[in-house]
Amino acid sequence: xxxxxxxNSKLVPGPLxxxxxxxxxxxxxxxxxGDTVFxxxxxxxxxxxxxxxxxxxxxxxxxxYAGTINASExxxxxxxxxxxxxxxxxxxTFGLAVLAANRDHMAGLLTWLLTTFALGAGFxxxxxxxxxxxxxxxxxxxxxxxxxxxxxxxxxxxxxVFAGMFWMMVLFGLLYKEGISEANRxxxxxLSLFWHFLDIIWICVFSFVYLMGVI
Amino acid sequence: xxxxxxSNQISPGGASHGSLYEYSVGLCLxxxxxVIPFAVVMSGSIGETLSITLILLCAVAQIMVQLIFxxxxxxxxxxxxxxxSAVFVVLLVLILIIGSVWIMQHLxxxxxxxx
Numbered sequence: 240x241x242x243x244x245x246x247n248s249k250l251v252p253g254p255l256x257x258x259x260x261x262x263x264x265x266x267x268x269x270x271x272x273g274d275t276v277f278x279x280x281x282x283x284x285x286x287x288x289x290x291x292x293x294x295x296x297x298x299x300x301x302x303x304y305a306g307t308i309n310a311s312e313x314x315x316x317x318x319x320x321x322x323x324x325x326x327x328x329x330x331x332t333f334g335l336a337v338l339a340a341n342r343d344h345m346a347g348l349l350t351w352l353l354t355t356f357a358l359g360a361g362f363x364x365x366x367x368x369x370x371x372x373x374x375x376x377x378x379x380x381x382x383x384x385x386x387x388x389x390x391x392x393x394x395x396x397x398x399x400v401f402a403g404m405f406w407m408m409v410l411f412g413l414l415y416k417e418g419i420s421e422a423n424r425x426x427x428x429x430l431s432l433f434w435h436f437l438d439i440i441w442i443c444v445f446s447f448v449y450l451m452g453v454i
Numbered sequence: 455x456x457x458x459x460x461s462n463q464i465s466p467g468g469a470s471h472g473s474l475y476e477y478s479v480g481l482c483l484x485x486x487x488x489v490i491p492f493a494v495v496m497s498g499s500i501g502e503t504l505s506i507t508l509i510l511l512c513a514v515a516q517i518m519v520q521l522i523f524x525x526x527x528x529x530x531x532x533x534x535x536x537x538x539s540a541v542f543v544v545l546l547v548l549i550l551i552i553g554s555v556w557i558m559q560h561l562x563x564x565x566x567x568x569x
Contacts, residue, residue: 295554446513
């Protein structure tokens, strides 16, 4: 009998503390920004796997031209060097934007973010012009296995750059609304990881697709 | 050097913020490691095997440079999980690419041999 009453007193909860919801809410806003950036890092790593599959597809199909024009006849390395310069410069200017945000320097942040956006737009413009040129030269996405793999790989990278630029535009709006708030710092940090990651993917693209395609 | 390190603030998520010095060094090294392979291939002065080796080395070096100077990866304990997950993905990517190329080459080879 005494043992049963002890068990009962343990099962019946006492009065709930004010604000108790049954969820461990304290855990959630502890280290919020850091957790978000780490979660975004995990997303970027999964994106790496996506690009790895596309690189693998290109590696397997890269000589299946089916009688269409070869990559080595079409690739212009000085043009690719121009694209590379734009993307590398945009990575650097994004770094300057992050440094300006760390100093709470709004004008600097906007200037460098806008420069990054312009460089990204220049890169995307060059890429689209290249696609149009290739398509007219007989290397369309539907021409052969090799060219399909080429457009899938480069096109996916281009779409990521476009997504990054769209994100920058959203961030301009949020910065206008909230200023350099904690939430905006976290967003800027995530976008910074994303943008630098795209530059790293481009290193693989120009090395494995363009340079090795010409040799 | 020590000044640039002391100005680094490392946030709890493992992303440190870097300094102008770090970004500038990263940019200079990246430019160097981009120009070398392009110059080699565009001039066509050295052989195929040597060119491919050089392109690979420069690509790996530039990826390391950007990871360290732009993404500020390091081996500090705050960044342990960032680094461990990255190493796991590198392993996954290598298996994926080398495995695909290996299997498909054997497949092509066997098709040509008439088996």
